[in-house]
Amino acid sequence: MIELHIGDSVTLKKKHPCGGHEWSVTRLGADIGLQCTTCSRRILLPRSELELKLKQKTSTAGPTF
Protein backbone atom coordinates (compact mmCIF):
# COMPACT_ATOMS: atom_id res chain seq x y z
CA MET A 1 0.00 0.00 0.00
CA ILE A 2 1.30 3.40 -0.99
CA GLU A 3 1.65 5.94 1.75
CA LEU A 4 0.26 9.30 0.70
CA HIS A 5 0.09 12.66 2.39
CA ILE A 6 -1.62 15.92 1.50
CA GLY A 7 0.72 17.88 -0.71
CA ASP A 8 2.58 14.88 -2.15
CA SER A 9 3.25 14.92 -5.87
CA VAL A 10 2.42 11.80 -7.86
CA THR A 11 2.73 10.77 -11.50
CA LEU A 12 0.01 8.68 -13.11
CA LYS A 13 0.53 6.18 -15.92
CA LYS A 14 -2.07 7.90 -18.07
CA LYS A 15 -1.64 11.54 -19.02
CA HIS A 16 -4.40 14.01 -18.31
CA PRO A 17 -6.09 15.35 -21.49
CA CYS A 18 -4.39 18.70 -20.83
CA GLY A 19 -1.01 17.01 -21.30
CA GLY A 20 -0.01 17.13 -17.66
CA HIS A 21 1.02 14.02 -15.82
CA GLU A 22 1.87 15.31 -12.39
CA TRP A 23 -0.73 15.63 -9.67
CA SER A 24 -0.70 16.83 -6.11
CA VAL A 25 -2.64 15.11 -3.37
CA THR A 26 -5.41 17.32 -1.99
CA ARG A 27 -7.61 14.91 -0.07
CA LEU A 28 -7.15 11.60 1.72
CA GLY A 29 -9.65 8.95 2.69
CA ALA A 30 -11.43 6.13 0.91
CA ASP A 31 -11.23 8.39 -2.12
CA ILE A 32 -8.04 10.25 -2.90
CA GLY A 33 -8.33 13.80 -4.20
CA LEU A 34 -5.81 14.85 -6.81
CA GLN A 35 -5.20 18.18 -8.47
CA CYS A 36 -3.53 18.38 -11.86
CA THR A 37 -0.51 20.65 -11.48
CA THR A 38 -0.79 21.70 -15.13
CA CYS A 39 -4.45 22.75 -15.45
CA SER A 40 -5.47 22.81 -11.75
CA ARG A 41 -8.38 20.46 -12.35
CA ARG A 42 -9.36 18.30 -9.39
CA ILE A 43 -10.41 14.67 -9.51
CA LEU A 44 -11.35 12.03 -6.97
CA LEU A 45 -10.19 8.45 -7.33
CA PRO A 46 -10.86 5.46 -5.12
CA ARG A 47 -7.58 4.49 -3.44
CA SER A 48 -7.58 1.05 -5.11
CA GLU A 49 -7.88 2.67 -8.54
CA LEU A 50 -5.18 5.19 -7.79
CA GLU A 51 -2.78 2.42 -6.77
CA LEU A 52 -3.32 0.80 -10.17
CA LYS A 53 -2.80 4.05 -12.05
CA LEU A 54 0.05 5.43 -10.03
CA LYS A 55 3.39 5.41 -11.77
CA GLN A 56 5.50 6.99 -9.11
CA LYS A 57 5.49 9.31 -6.20
CA THR A 58 7.72 12.19 -7.22
CA SER A 59 7.95 14.17 -4.04
CA THR A 60 6.86 14.16 -0.46
CA ALA A 61 5.48 17.05 1.46
CA GLY A 62 7.72 18.32 4.21
CA PRO A 63 6.98 17.33 7.79
CA THR A 64 5.88 20.87 8.59
CA PHE A 65 3.17 20.91 5.92
Ligand SMILES: [Zn+2]
Ligand atom coordinates in the same frame (compact mmCIF):
# COMPACT_ATOMS: atom_id res chain seq x y z
ZN1 LIG B 1 -4.66 18.60 -16.37
